[in-house]
Amino acid sequence: MIIQTSTTMVHVVLLFCICLCKLAGVFAGLDAVESVSVTEGDSVTLDSGLNDIMDEDLILWRFGYNKTLIAEISALEDSTAVFDDVLDERFRDRLKLDLQTGSLIITNITEEHAGLYTLQSNTVRKNFTLTVYAFSAHLPVPVISSNTSQCSSSSSSSSQQNCSLVCSVVNVGHVTLSWYKGNSLLSSISVSDLSISLSLPLEVEYQEKNSYSCVINNPIKNQTTHLDISKLCHTCSVSKLVPISAAAAGSLLILTAILIFCICRKCRKTDQEAEINEDEVTYIEPTFYKRQARTPVVKEDDHVEYAPINKSR
Structure with a gap:
C-alpha cells in the first residue's frame, strides 16, 4: 500500500512538471518576436516552423496590433483564404500561402507592409516584426x-x-x-x-x-x-614645422630674386654708360712735323767806336 502511494505521488509530480514545461513553452512563444528585414520591392516568407499541416490544423495569419485577419488555412475544411481587401487593400495581390507548411509569403513589399505579423495555429504561435527599407534610401559611404x-x-x-x-x-x-x-x-x-x-x-x-x-x-x-x-x-611637431619651413623657403626665394634683379640692373647700367662714352669720343691719328734750326743773324753797324778799358788795382 505504501509502495503504491509513493508510485502515484511520483507520477503526479512528473505530470505536474510536464505541464509546467508545456505552459512555459507556450508563454515563451507568446513573448518571442522574430525580426525580419527586407528591401522595398522584394518578397519575404514568414516561416511557420511547421513541416506539414495536420488534418485538424487551423492556421490564422494576422497583421498589426489590432490583429486584423489577412490569411487562413483550414485543414479540417480543406480551404484556404487571403483577405487582401482589408486595411485599404494594402495587401491586394501580394499575399500567398504555402499549402504544405502554412508559411505566409508577401510579394512586392512597400513600407506600408512593415509592422507586426502574428501566426496562430493549434500547435504553434509566433510573432514577426517586419522592417522594410526604402529601395531609394541608399547607405552613404562613411x-x-x-x-x-x-x-x-x-x-x-x-x-x-x-x-x-x-x-x-x-x-x-x-x-x-x-x-x-x-x-x-x-x-x-x-x-x-x-x-x-x-x-x-x-x-x-x-x-x-x-x-x-x-x-x-x-x-x-x-x-x-x-x-x-x-x-x-x-x-x-611636423605639422607646426611645415608652415615655418614654407615661410622661410618663400622668404629666401624672394631675397634671391631681388639680389639677382639688382645685379642684372647694375650690369646693364654699366654697359649703357660704356656705350655712351664710346659714342662721344673721336680718335684722330697724330701728325708729327720736323722743326728747322734757326741761325741767329747779327747785323754789323757801319760805325763802331771803341772805348778804352781802365783796370783798377
Whole structure:
C-alpha cells in the first residue's frame, strides 16, 4: 500500500512538471518576436516552423496590433483564404500561402507592409516584426577625417603621439556606425531615427601599422571606408614645422630674386654708360712735323767806336 502511494505521488509530480514545461513553452512563444528585414520591392516568407499541416490544423495569419485577419488555412475544411481587401487593400495581390507548411509569403513589399505579423495555429504561435527599407534610401559611404586641433601626445613624458580621427555619415536612419581594427570591433553607435547625422571618434598612434576601417550597416547592406593613416595622421611637431619651413623657403626665394634683379640692373647700367662714352669720343691719328734750326743773324753797324778799358788795382 505504501509502495503504491509513493508510485502515484511520483507520477503526479512528473505530470505536474510536464505541464509546467508545456505552459512555459507556450508563454515563451507568446513573448518571442522574430525580426525580419527586407528591401522595398522584394518578397519575404514568414516561416511557420511547421513541416506539414495536420488534418485538424487551423492556421490564422494576422497583421498589426489590432490583429486584423489577412490569411487562413483550414485543414479540417480543406480551404484556404487571403483577405487582401482589408486595411485599404494594402495587401491586394501580394499575399500567398504555402499549402504544405502554412508559411505566409508577401510579394512586392512597400513600407506600408512593415509592422507586426502574428501566426496562430493549434500547435504553434509566433510573432514577426517586419522592417522594410526604402529601395531609394541608399547607405552613404562613411567619411573619415582628422581632427588636427586634437593633436596631442599620449603622455606628458612620452614622445609618442596620437592622431584623433572622426568617422561620420549624414541623413541616415536605422543604422549602426562602427570602427574596426582588422576584424575586431572597437566601438559602435546605433540609431533608429530617420534622417540623422552620426559621428564616431577614434584615436590611433600616427606610426601604427594596423588596419582600421569605418563601417555603416543596416540588416540589408553595408558600406566600408578604410583608413589611410599616412594621409590623415601627422605628428604635431611636423605639422607646426611645415608652415615655418614654407615661410622661410618663400622668404629666401624672394631675397634671391631681388639680389639677382639688382645685379642684372647694375650690369646693364654699366654697359649703357660704356656705350655712351664710346659714342662721344673721336680718335684722330697724330701728325708729327720736323722743326728747322734757326741761325741767329747779327747785323754789323757801319760805325763802331771803341772805348778804352781802365783796370783798377
